Amino acid sequence: MENERDTALGIIRNAGLEHPQSFLVESFVTDAKDARQSAAYLLQACADDTQHIKFLQFVEDWKNLVRLFSDENPLPIRMGSEMKGTIARRDNLRCCITGAKGSFWNPPNVFSIIPQAAFHVQERRLYDILGAFIGLSERDSLLSFKDEKHYVLQNHWTLIKQAAGVFSRGEIRLEALGENKYEIFYNNIGIPSAIYTSDRIVDWECDLDDHSNSGIDSPNQILLEIHCRFSRALKWNSIGNNMKYHAPQSRTQSKIWANLAEPLVRTLLAVWQKCPSVLRLQTYRLLKFVGSLSYEESTMGVQRLPFGMYLKYGPGIHSARHASEFNALKLVHGRTSVPVPRPIDLIISPTQSLLVTSRLQGNPAGHGIHAYSDQEMDLIAQDMRGFVAELHAIKRPGDTTDTISNASGGPCLDYRIGGSPVGPFHNEKEFSESLRLGILPDLVHRHDHEIVFTHSDLNMRNILVHNGKISGIVDWENAGWFPDYWEYTKCHFGARINRRWLKMVEEVFGDKYAEELKIERQYWEYTSLV
Numbered sequence: 130m131e132n133e134r135d136t137a138l139g140i141i142r143n144a145g146l147e148h149p150q151s152f153l154v155e156s157f158v159t160d161a162k163d164a165r166q167s168a169a170y171l172l173q174a175c176a177d178d179t180q181h182i183k184f185l186q187f188v189e190d191w192k193n194l195v196r197l198f199s200d201e202n203p204l205p206i207r208m209g210s211e212m213k214g215t216i217a218r219r220d221n222l223r224c225c226i227t228g229a230k231g232s233f234w235n236p237p238n239v240f241s242i243i244p245q246a247a248f249h250v251q252e253r254r255l256y257d258i259l260g261a262f263i264g265l266s267e268r269d270s271l272l273s274f275k276d277e278k279h280y281v282l283q284n285h286w287t288l289i290k291q292a293a294g295v296f297s298r299g300e301i302r303l304e305a306l307g308e309n310k311y312e313i314f315y316n317n318i319g320i321p322s323a324i325y326t327s328d329r330i331v332d333w334e335c336d337l338d339d340h341s342n343s344g345i346d347s348p349n350q351i352l353l354e355i356h357c358r359f360s361r362a363l364k365w366n367s368i369g370n371n372m373k374y375h376a377p378q379s380r381t382q383s384k385i386w387a388n389l390a391e392p393l394v395r396t397l398l399a400v401w402q403k404c405p406s407v408l409r410l411q412t413y414r415l416l417k418f419v420g421s422l423s424y425e426e427s428t429m430g431v432q433r434l435p436f437g438m439y440l441k442y443g444p445g446i447h448s449a450r451h452a453s454e455f456n457a458l459k460l461v462h463g464r465t466s467v468p469v470p471r472p473i474d475l476i477i478s479p480t481q482s483l484l485v486t487s488r489l490q491g492n493p494a495g496h497g498i499h500a501y502s503d504q505e506m507d508l509i510a511q512d513m514r515g516f517v518a519e520l521h522a523i524k525r526p527g528d529t530t531d532t533i534s535n536a537s538g539g540p541c542l543d544y545r546i547g548g549s550p551v552g553p554f555h556n557e558k559e560f561s562e563s564l565r566l567g568i569l570p571d572l573v574h575r576h577d578h579e580i581v582f583t584h585s586d587l588n589m590r591n592i593l594v595h596n597g598k599i600s601g602i603v604d605w606e607n608a609g610w611f612p613d614y615w616e617y618t619k620c621h622f623g624a625r626i627n628r629r630w631l632k633m634v635e636e637v638f639g640d641k642y643a644e645e646l647k648i649e650r651q652y653w654e655y656t657s658l659v
Contacts, residue, residue, distance in 0.1 A: 133165055133168040133169055133172060134158060134164050134165060134168045136168070136172060137158050137167075137168035137171045137172055138155060138158055138159075138168075140171070140172075140175065140184065141154050141155050141158070142155070144181065144184060144188075146188065147503055148501075148502060148503045148506070148629070149365045149368050149369050149372075149499065150188065150192075150369070152318075152361075152365050152499070153191070153192065153195065153362055153365035153366060153369065154187075154188055154191055156361045156362040156365065157171065157191050157258075157262055157362070158171065159361075160262075160358050160359075160360075160361055160362065161261070161262045161263070161358065162262070162263055162264040162267065162358065163264065166261055167261045167262055170257070170258070170261035171187065174187050175187060186254075187258075190254045190255055190258055191258060191362075192366070193255060194250070194255045194258055194259060194262075195359065195362045195363065195366050196366065197244065197246045197247045197250065197255075198243065198244060198247045198355075198356070198359045198362075198363060199244070199297070199298075199299075199363050199366050199367070200241075200244045200297040201294075201297070201298060201367060201370060202294065203240050203241070203290075203293045203294060203297045205238035205239055205240060205290075206239050206240060206241055206285060208239065208281070208285075212278070212281065213239050215282070215341075215343075215345065216239050216282065216285055216286065216287060217237065217239065217287050218340070218341040218343075219282075219339050219340060219341045219343070219345055219347070220237075220286060220287035220337075220340065221340035221341075222237065222287070223237060223287065224237050224287060224288050224289045224292050225286045225287055225288060225335055225337060225348070226288055226292040226295075226296060226301070226313065226335060227289060227292050228335065229289060231289045235289050235290060235291065236289070237287045237288060237289055238287070238288065238289075238290065238293075239285050239286070239287060240285065240286065240287075240288045240293040240297075241284055241285055242284050242285065242286060242348060242349070242352045242353060242356060243271070243284055243352050243355065243356060244297075247271070248271065248272060248274050249272075250272060256268075259271075262358065263355050263358055267351060267354070267355060270351050271351070271352070271355060279346060282345055282346040282347075283346045283347075283348060283349035283352065284348070284349060284352055285348075286337070286348045296356075297363070298363055298364060298367040299316060299359065299360035299361060299362065299363025299364035299365075299366075299367065300315065300316055300318075300360075300364055300367075301313055301314065301315055301316065301360070302314050302316060302356070302357040302360040302361075303335070303353050303356070303357060304357060305350055305353070305354065306334065309336055309337045309338045309347050309350075310334065310335075310336050310337075311334065311335050311336070311337065311353065312333065312334050313333045313334065313335060314333075316360055316361050316364050318361065318364045318365065318368070318499050318500075319364065319368050319496075319497055319499050319500035320492070320496055320497050320500055365499075368499065368500050371500065372500075372502045394471070398471075398473060401474070402474060406476055409474060409476060410476055410483070413434075413440060413474075413476070413483055413485060416434045416435055416436075416438070416440070417432050417434065417440055417442070419434075419435055420432050420433050420434040420435060420440070423435065430442055430443045430447070433488065434485075437487055437488045438473060438485055438486065438487060438488055439470065439485070439486050439487070439488050440483060440484070440485055441454070441483070441484040441485075441486075442481065442482065442483050442484075443481070443482055444480065444481060444482070445477070445478060445479045445480050445481060445482055446482075447482045448477040448482040449535075449537075449539060449540070449542075449550065450542050450550075450606045451475060451477070451482045451483070451484040451606075452475060452477065452537055453535040453536045453537045453539065453542070453606060453608070453609070454484060454536070454604075454605045454606040454608070455472050455475040455484055456536040456537045457535075457536035457605040457606075457608035457609070458470060458471070458472035458486065458605055459472050460523060460536060460582070461520065461523075461605070461608075464519075464523055465516070465519040465520065465523065466516075466519065467516045467519055467520065467602060468489060468593075468599065468600055468601045468602065469489075469601065469602055469603070469605065470486035470487045470488070470489055470601070470603060471486060471487040472484075472486055473485040473486055473487060489593055489600055489601030489603065490593070490595050490600050490601070491593030491594050491595035491599075491600035491601055492593060492594060492595070493589060493590045493591070493592070493593060493594075494509070494589045494590075494592040494593070494594050494599075494630075495588075495589030495590055495627075495630075497594065498589060498627065498629050498630060499629065501594070501597065501629075502597075504597075505597035505598075506629065506632075506633055507636075508597055508598055509592075509594065509597075509598065509599055509633065510633045510636040510637050512598060512599040513587075513592075513599065513633070513637045514636075514637045516599070516602065517587075517616060517637060517638075520581070520582050520583065520584060520616075521579075521581035521582065521583075521613065521616075523581075523582040525580075525582070525610055530580060531555065531556045531557070531580055532553055532554065532555060532556070532580070532610065533552060533553060533554040533556075533557065533559075533560045533580060533609070533610055533611055533612070534552060534553035534554070534609050534610055535550075535553070535607075535608070535609035536582075536605070536608050536609050538553065539553060540552045540553055541553065541554075541585075541607075541609050541611075542606060542607055543585055543586075543607050543619075544586075544607070545619060545622050546563070546564070551563060556576070557574075557576045557577075557578055557580065557612055558576040560611075560612070561573050561574040561575075561576055564652060566652060566655055566656070568655055569651060569652070569655065572648055572651055572652070573648075574612070574614075574645060574648055575644075575645075578612035578613050578614055579612070579613045580610050580611065580612060580613070581610065581611070581612075581613045581616075582608070582609070582610055583608065583609065583610065583611040583615050583616045583619075584602060584605060584607070584608050584616065585607040585608055585609060585611060585615060585616065585619055586604060586606075586607040586608075586619060587602070587616060587619065587620050588619075588620065588623060588624055589624060589627070589630055590604075591603050591604045614642040614645040614646075616638075617634070617638040617642045617645070617646065618642065618645055618646050618649040620634045620637075620638075621634065621646060621649070621650075622649070622653065
């Protein structure tokens, strides 16, 4: 029953397990062949467990079972050259996952699908847990495998070493499409896998036919299905192992170097910006061309450049948003310690607009949020809390303290509101009225919030993390002066199911905007239907 599943997941999520153990144990229920059966097993195993002793025993048992299926650094299987040749010819002398023939430095070799240890589950509790997770018949099939040729062929295939590691750590999984045909999926947990490529996001398949036409067995579908079920647990196990050997590093040295270099950088930029705009424009065009050959264009209208820079470009109609971002960066860079790209140059004409900034070290938080330890998440939340406070403390120039606008004082660009700039608004009442929906005429925000400087798009893409700490906050085109709740509710907007992110947001902002979030969620529900 669905209630059993929810009850079991509730027990796991409320147990206060250290990350990533909660997700690892959840996979016992969510990835089981029969979630009702696995949930019922967990509930029965933990019945009358007021001290959580039985539950903690189950956690250890499940972790031990997952370890039997885990091989962090798989090595080619030692077997006779005749058997290896038979398997290689069956697999067409190619990697079964990537289809690559390999190279002299990275040749295809024979690896196992399921580690040998997993075929010898004898401890009674692990035996029962295995049956509850993959099904009784699948468990019996797994444990009946022998070291005979028939079984060796079914549990071994040809892979390049890189693909073997990605598969064994659960970064990918194979789901059957038909006889010996499989679709390959990424388990989007932690940092993208080493064999991640953009052309494999949607359509990535492989066939495991006998290409030697000798009638020998192909890789066994049941074994691949068992690995598929274990794959997310294997990935969580791998993340947990990495955390044991990784600790956040200090930023002190890099800060000292940055402070020493600051006067020189300011001088060089001042000299460069006095050069004719035609010369600067032609230079950026050349750098854009070189950058397009050296780096992928990650987003339309954004190009990484050589010498540690990024270029945002577009037609003349983008000039207002580029100017607003340039001004926001100057403001934040000059008045706070928030790590932001240095605003290098802004060139605007009737036909084109270019914004040049420095490039910051780090990866988007969303790429690794599940790979961060609880300690690292606490440090990130601590950083965020301080940075948000610094932003909110920026004083607006002039006497327009109640005006809601972008960083240049003009219309606000915010994709929560729409794709086109709106405002500026003379006060919060005007702003709140602009958000009001005709279908919900009585639902409106209060008008007594403080108006503060806001990034307005703090999400897992725009926060960069390096060595377990925030190394940068990017994409300031939505920044401006907004009601103080706006930063908080925008952190929820578009990220409504990531538990770790939302937990961190609550640690940063507290619960003082619960009423505003409730209103916003009702707005989002209706605007998403339009």
